[in-house]
Amino acid sequence: MATATRRATIYLDPDLRKALRLKAVETSVSVSELVNNAVREAIAEDAVDIAAFEERAREPLVSYDEMVKRLKKDGRI
Numbered sequence: 828m829a830t831a832t833r834r835a836t837i838y839l840d841p842d843l844r845k846a847l848r849l850k851a852v853e854t855s856v857s858v859s860e861l862v863n864n865a866v867r868e869a870i871a872e873d874a875v876d877i878a879a880f881e882e883r884a885r886e887p888l889v890s891y892d893e894m895v896k897r898l899k900k901d902g903r904i
Contacts, residue, residue, distance in 0.1 A: 837862070 839847065851858045889897075898904045
């Protein structure tokens with residue numbers, strides 16, 4: 828099944844646009860596909876981060892002062 832795509836206008840720094848176009852030519856991949864892949868990867872990284880936060884949500888909070896005391900006690904600072 829083909830994915831419906833929508834047109835979007837984005838504004839790129841001229842040097843970034845040039846680099847993107849060169850990469851597209853060198854890899855035989857369209858600029859649109861490169862941008863889609865980059866956005867997809869960024870969103871996937873966010874999903875991993877969110878999952879890690881949710882996994883650790885029940886852990887007790889430690890204040891900054893307490894953490895400094897622990898680090899000093901353990902000889903790490």
